[in-house]
Amino acid sequence: MINQEYKSMLSGKSVIRQLSEYAIARGKKIGYENVFDFSLGNPSVPAPQSLTDTMIRLLQEKDPMELHGYSPSLGNPVYKEKIAASLNRRFQMNYTAAHIFPTTGAAGALAHAVRAVTTPGDEVLTFAPFFPEYGPYISGTGAQLKVVPADTRTFQINFDEFEKMLTQNVTAVLINTPNNPSGIAYSTETLRKLAQILKDKSAAFGHTIFLISDEPYREIIFKGADAPYVSKFYANTLSCYSFSKSLSLPGERIGYVAVNPACEDAEIIVPMCGQISRGTGHNCPPSIIQLAVAEVCDETADLSVYETNMNLIYDTLTDLGFTCVKPGGTFYIFPKALEESSVSFCNKARDYDLILVPGDSFGAPGFFRMAYCIDTEKVQRAMPRLRQFVREIYPDVANGKV
Amino acid sequence: MINQEYKSMLSGKSVIRQLSEYAIARGKKIGYENVFDFSLGNPSVPAPQSLTDTMIRLLQEKDPMELHGYSPSLGNPVYKEKIAASLNRRFQMNYTAAHIFPTTGAAGALAHAVRAVTTPGDEVLTFAPFFPEYGPYISGTGAQLKVVPADTRTFQINFDEFEKMLTQNVTAVLINTPNNPSGIAYSTETLRKLAQILKDKSAAFGHTIFLISDEPYREIIFKGADAPYVSKFYANTLSCYSFSKSLSLPGERIGYVAVNPACEDAEIIVPMCGQISRGTGHNCPPSIIQLAVAEVCDETADLSVYETNMNLIYDTLTDLGFTCVKPGGTFYIFPKALEESSVSFCNKARDYDLILVPGDSFGAPGFFRMAYCIDTEKVQRAMPRLRQFVREIYPDVANGKV
Numbered sequence: 001m002i003n004q005e006y007k008s009m010l011s012g013k014s015v016i017r018q019l020s021e022y023a024i025a026r027g028k029k030i031g032y033e034n035v036f037d038f039s040l041g042n043p044s045v046p047a048p049q050s051l052t053d054t055m056i057r058l059l060q061e062k063d064p065m066e067l068h069g070y071s072p073s074l075g076n077p078v079y080k081e082k083i084a085a086s087l088n089r090r091f092q093m094n095y096t097a098a099h100i101f102p103t104t105g106a107a108g109a110l111a112h113a114v115r116a117v118t119t120p121g122d123e124v125l126t127f128a129p130f131f132p133e134y135g136p137y138i139s140g141t142g143a144q145l146k147v148v149p150a151d152t153r154t155f156q157i158n159f160d161e162f163e164k165m166l167t168q169n170v171t172a173v174l175i176n177t178p179n180n181p182s183g184i185a186y187s188t189e190t191l192r193k194l195a196q197i198l199k200d201k202s203a204a205f206g207h208t209i210f211l212i213s214d215e216p217y218r219e220i221i222f223k224g225a226d227a228p229y230v231s232k233f234y235a236n237t238l239s240c241y242s243f244s245k246s247l248s249l250p251g252e253r254i255g256y257v258a259v260n261p262a263c264e265d266a267e268i269i270v271p272m273c274g275q276i277s278r279g280t281g282h283n284c285p286p287s288i289i290q291l292a293v294a295e296v297c298d299e300t301a302d303l304s305v306y307e308t309n310m311n312l313i314y315d316t317l318t319d320l321g322f323t324c325v326k327p328g329g330t331f332y333i334f335p336k337a338l339e340e341s342s343v344s345f346c347n348k349a350r351d352y353d354l355i356l357v358p359g360d361s362f363g364a365p366g367f368f369r370m371a372y373c374i375d376t377e378k379v380q381r382a383m384p385r386l387r388q389f390v391r392e393i394y395p396d397v398a399n400g401k402v
Numbered sequence: 403m404i405n406q407e408y409k410s411m412l413s414g415k416s417v418i419r420q421l422s423e424y425a426i427a428r429g430k431k432i433g434y435e436n437v438f439d440f441s442l443g444n445p446s447v448p449a450p451q452s453l454t455d456t457m458i459r460l461l462q463e464k465d466p467m468e469l470h471g472y473s474p475s476l477g478n479p480v481y482k483e484k485i486a487a488s489l490n491r492r493f494q495m496n497y498t499a500a501h502i503f504p505t506t507g508a509a510g511a512l513a514h515a516v517r518a519v520t521t522p523g524d525e526v527l528t529f530a531p532f533f534p535e536y537g538p539y540i541s542g543t544g545a546q547l548k549v550v551p552a553d554t555r556t557f558q559i560n561f562d563e564f565e566k567m568l569t570q571n572v573t574a575v576l577i578n579t580p581n582n583p584s585g586i587a588y589s590t591e592t593l594r595k596l597a598q599i600l601k602d603k604s605a606a607f608g609h610t611i612f613l614i615s616d617e618p619y620r621e622i623i624f625k626g627a628d629a630p631y632v633s634k635f636y637a638n639t640l641s642c643y644s645f646s647k648s649l650s651l652p653g654e655r656i657g658y659v660a661v662n663p664a665c666e667d668a669e670i671i672v673p674m675c676g677q678i679s680r681g682t683g684h685n686c687p688p689s690i691i692q693l694a695v696a697e698v699c700d701e702t703a704d705l706s707v708y709e710t711n712m713n714l715i716y717d718t719l720t721d722l723g724f725t726c727v728k729p730g731g732t733f734y735i736f737p738k739a740l741e742e743s744s745v746s747f748c749n750k751a752r753d754y755d756l757i758l759v760p761g762d763s764f765g766a767p768g769f770f771r772m773a774y775c776i777d778t779e780k781v782q783r784a785m786p787r788l789r790q791f792v793r794e795i796y797p798d799v800a801n802g803k804v
Binding site: 001002003004005006007009010042043044046047052055056059060063064065067068069070071103104105107108109110111112115116117118119122133136137139140141171207208248249250251252253254264265268269271272275276278279280281282283284285286287288289 | 404406408409412444448449454462466467469472505514517520521535543609610650655666667671673682684686688689690
């Protein structure tokens, strides 16, 4: 019989996707260049030419049997070695190839990491605001996701609420820094405090609480941001990465889990991921993508546009009277809406062809997300429209009366 | 805490992999050309040049943002349309793009198909001899795999045993034709009878029993074989395919689920697969691979070597007195061992540097598998060694006394 659980999921449509579909439909009427679409988090810069050149060279020069052959079940050793060496050099870690498990993007990485360190029924805590896909990602493993309310003042961790919710049933904590949707990177102070609590509570509960760090935006960091490498703070960390954003390769589904060498059971977590793959149908990311990314894993696309866009938007927002924490990275910003309901606020903005996403589905109602992975020229054209919208709909705010 | 179930799986090592590792180690001593390694089912012919050319052209000509961008969550429409058109033309079906769900190989296809049409706890029946990975593949979905004993005379379906095991708890039946390890394709007669039983029992039980057809060897069919397209016989069929074998692309992980348009709930199964992906971390096969395979999906690598090899081996085996059903396709053959224990038989063969896989892990003890996806020249050199082995170890058989 058809599975009723998956069937019932069909009715729940993603707000982001709905807004994106609206933007495209609206674009067909008035020209997409006239729709200020801040809905989707898709990279807006091309992959580096070196990636293209490497793939062409592999296709021209490498024996197709080897190029397109099965990867070993724990991943291509060249890819694993290059990733380990890159992380070690950049973050002063001591990974070996045996600590790296290649995955189909960050989604694949999380699917493996969570299954490896939890048992169905366990609780996994994450912090608002959070990427809404964590819901189905975690429930698909059999674990239960619980969301710690946001510290809306800083979008660092709300430690009071965290300590209340960190009970015996929690076996893993999932963080995302730099964060989608807030754009905030967890500071050295935040990560130190988090690590201390996890150590203390692991000892108190008599079981290790693992830290799963989802960091696809790790390479998109803005000037002056304090955005340290998470795994340095806490040994029992599994870092989940995707090259989707840093190399602008979201469709190629390439990432990894990196297990801290000092982690409990570090030597078996990657082999366990190989076992997990058998049940999920994962079986290694594509061979040619592993080989190509291995060669360019230290490079990035030209990511500077995101900081340019962020500054343009942040300056306009603050000038207009918005309350807004300045992003330390990513291509998102998460200001407070100008009325209590961010859904109502975003609906009104839509009438100005400004496509903004309400914070409700990120676990932070009252805020809204703008994804500024779009051309700077369009961001520049959007700012007068944003001013017009605020002036006309929220005149008191625009006049500095609120 | 570390997941104990996945941890316990680490101790169970695949017999095929152990034999393959032995063959490689032995090859380092005596030269791999002198090890007659029939252990692994890896394609031995290169991908077609057209695939390489297509990938290079895509990399040279296509906007990298589009080429490497996210696929829509239900897959690239071009890939889906081309697959549907190809199946329709070749097998007189009436698929549309909406019936095709792109997956990371056949493993990904099975992971989605089984989850879509079963609920954890349901029974899934398959038929010996069977691909041993079905164990972890199915148990990973939460369903229970039960294996119907083989009809060792023909390696078609043992219908008597099947009808005994086809109880109310069974919601899906999983077949693999042409079959790994037997090389046998299910005949028109077999599929007709199977379909009739599934129809009758679905009516009797008051629930649909879905047929999941795993057919990665569909394009490797030998002269005279009766190997019809499964989905034509039974509406409630989900066909799981991989291009690993037909295009010699096993490492690129590209395949699909094709839902028969007359299947119950046909219109929602592909969208349900999209929901399933969220929990498994699948999220579409790589964009460039979908686009490239879309263009060459009607082609194959030069697969003729497999039939040449099969004939060489089959003739030698029958000449030597082996009992052996002649394969209708694949690159496997599954003869009866010359003593009761095929493990003992294969161990003795190993002393002659003949690497054969005992049938036990395929659910058919007493038989052994030879994977002949190797160079014909090597098959030719292996035949005298096989003759020597039989003559020296089983002289009665060699002399026609058994």
